[in-house]
Amino acid sequence: MAGPGEAASYHGGANTDRGYYNNNNNNNYYQPQQNQYQPPPPPNYGQQPYQKQEQYAMPQYQQPQGPPPPQQSAPYNNGGYSNGAGYGEKPMFDQVFKIEKPKWNDLWAGILFLLFVSGFVVVSAISLQGYSSSRGLQGGGIYGGNNTVGLNTNTIVLFMFVLVIAAVLSYLYVWVARLFPKQFIWVTGILNIVFGLVTAIWMLIRKNYSGGIVFLIFVVFLAFCFYTWIPRIPFSALMLKTAIDVSKNYGHVYLVSALGGLVAVALAAWYSITFVSIYTKYQPGQPACSEGAGGCSSGKVIGLLVFITFTMYWISEWLKNTIHVTISGVYGSWYFHPQNPPKGATRGALKRALTYSFGSISLGSLLVAIINFLRQLCSIAQRNEAAEGDIISTIFFCCLGCLISILQWAVEFLNRYAFSYIALYGKSYFAAAKDTWTMIKDRGIDALVNECLIGPVLTFGATFVAYACALLAYLYLLFTNPGYNASGGYTPVIVAFAFLIGLQICHIFTTPISSGIDTIFVAAAWDPQTLMNNHPELYHAMVQVYPQVQQAIHA
Numbered sequence: 001m002a003g004p005g006e007a008a009s010y011h012g013g014a015n016t017d018r019g020y021y022n023n024n025n026n027n028n029y030y031q032p033q034q035n036q037y038q039p040p041p042p043p044n045y046g047q048q049p050y051q052k053q054e055q056y057a058m059p060q061y062q063q064p065q066g067p068p069p070p071q072q073s074a075p076y077n078n079g080g081y082s083n084g085a086g087y088g089e090k091p092m093f094d095q096v097f098k099i100e101k102p103k104w105n106d107l108w109a110g111i112l113f114l115l116f117v118s119g120f121v122v123v124s125a126i127s128l129q130g131y132s133s134s135r136g137l138q139g140g141g142i143y144g145g146n147n148t149v150g151l152n153t154n155t156i157v158l159f160m161f162v163l164v165i166a167a168v169l170s171y172l173y174v175w176v177a178r179l180f181p182k183q184f185i186w187v188t189g190i191l192n193i194v195f196g197l198v199t200a201i202w203m204l205i206r207k208n209y210s211g212g213i214v215f216l217i218f219v220v221f222l223a224f225c226f227y228t229w230i231p232r233i234p235f236s237a238l239m240l241k242t243a244i245d246v247s248k249n250y251g252h253v254y255l256v257s258a259l260g261g262l263v264a265v266a267l268a269a270w271y272s273i274t275f276v277s278i279y280t281k282y283q284p285g286q287p288a289c290s291e292g293a294g295g296c297s298s299g300k301v302i303g304l305l306v307f308i309t310f311t312m313y314w315i316s317e318w319l320k321n322t323i324h325v326t327i328s329g330v331y332g333s334w335y336f337h338p339q340n341p342p343k344g345a346t347r348g349a350l351k352r353a354l355t356y357s358f359g360s361i362s363l364g365s366l367l368v369a370i371i372n373f374l375r376q377l378c379s380i381a382q383r384n385e386a387a388e389g390d391i392i393s394t395i396f397f398c399c400l401g402c403l404i405s406i407l408q409w410a411v412e413f414l415n416r417y418a419f420s421y422i423a424l425y426g427k428s429y430f431a432a433a434k435d436t437w438t439m440i441k442d443r444g445i446d447a448l449v450n451e452c453l454i455g456p457v458l459t460f461g462a463t464f465v466a467y468a469c470a471l472l473a474y475l476y477l478l479f480t481n482p483g484y485n486a487s488g489g490y491t492p493v494i495v496a497f498a499f500l501i502g503l504q505i506c507h508i509f510t511t512p513i514s515s516g517i518d519t520i521f522v523a524a525a526w527d528p529q530t531l532m533n534n535h536p537e538l539y540h541a542m543v544q545v546y547p548q549v550q551q552a553i554h555a
Helices: 004-008 107-133 153-179 181-205 209-249 253-282 298-336 345-354 358-387 391-425 429-443 446-451 454-480 491-526 528-534 536-545
Strands: 017-022 029-033
Touching: 107 253, 107 298, 107 358, 153 181, 153 209, 153 253, 153 454, 153 491, 181 209, 181 454, 209 253, 209 298, 209 391, 209 454, 209 491, 209 536, 253 298, 253 345, 253 491, 298 345, 298 358, 298 391, 298 491, 298 528, 345 358, 345 391, 358 391, 358 429, 358 491, 391 429, 391 491, 429 491, 454 491, 491 528, 528 536
Parallel strands: none
Antiparallel strands: 017 029
């Protein structure tokens, strides 16, 4: 690692990496070196504080002192590597980003996750067996079912429509982001405002005054937020364009996104069928009560629905974070070695996510799943109260849902950067979260994070897809009028779960976009000198649209 004096005399460009002293023939001079596979060590907080720089132009930067980097490898010399790769071969991802003491971190969380997944499989199998035993009563399509007690095939068809809409809209959303990065931000904000306003007007026309008033308040708040974000759009568009450009040239970013989205759709389909089957199997009065294991009761239905919903939240969060860790490995390789990235970055990062970091990803996903589940309960309660016309209770649950959403934002904010840290250095969850938070605050990189709108924009985009799915579910129930929903009692539950499906699927499709930007921010906090040396065009563009970036990465 070059010291301050060395950095002062180094005028690297886009095609250079960190250099080293060459002592051949007793001629000591500083020689910039390409393809040196030596990313910086994670900061060792508590031993020596960061030294604040007085000048912020391209300049001297002193890396905090700490123990030798566990992932350090020897430099490239004349086509060969001394870090385990053969002569003339690129090293693998796990050779460049080495783990000092490989171990399965947070293993208990990984085991608990597998137990919940196993429980979901058992509940699904028993419920599906009960559903199949009474298939004739449930009907074979949208119409024709004779079941007026609980959900039937009509509901399964509805959820399949919801899955198709969610997948198509999510894919189009990512496609628009790739083609029109700047316009993408404007379109997202405007669509959310317009869609929320139309929904509020529709509810008021149908005399659902409590729901209409809540949506109007939400739209006003959303419009105010978007207005205050307008000055931050140029910086956000630059970061989005950078992430998109990298994704087109490095790794299998969109392949991971597509495969993750397909897995998410398959899981949502499995969850939807299991959701309906539990009603069919355990709702009192159903003919399948006498089939297979267990008896029928409303309490059992509620308990099993709570279990499978929470488990599916956990599974979907785990899937999303696994994708995030995988993509972070790709962008980390690009940041430190843009000209010659390590071989198998996508595959190596995925392997680490599924082995040593499996428990850490499960633990971080568990925290978000708990918060998401609580928010979902608030959403169902709010819709129930709105359907009954209780404005006071509707507003109460709406405010409670907002508080839970703030808590969710805080946890997800920390998770994003902690998982990028875990992707490259293989730390345990709480250690990574603590170090990442301290690093972000000490570096001042939180100024960049706050300036970038991509996280909120993607959340708004996922919310738009979720509302589209919820509206489809509402109109479907309105026009098909299934016998089990003659009184409208199931409408709030079905609409809320359609919203959930759309939200989770879109979040998974858009994860690679946000993952790239998160990794760039965290890498800039670890080693801003590399940003200036390896990516000077990006650095100068960032300074041009947001001059305070000079203070932010040197604070």
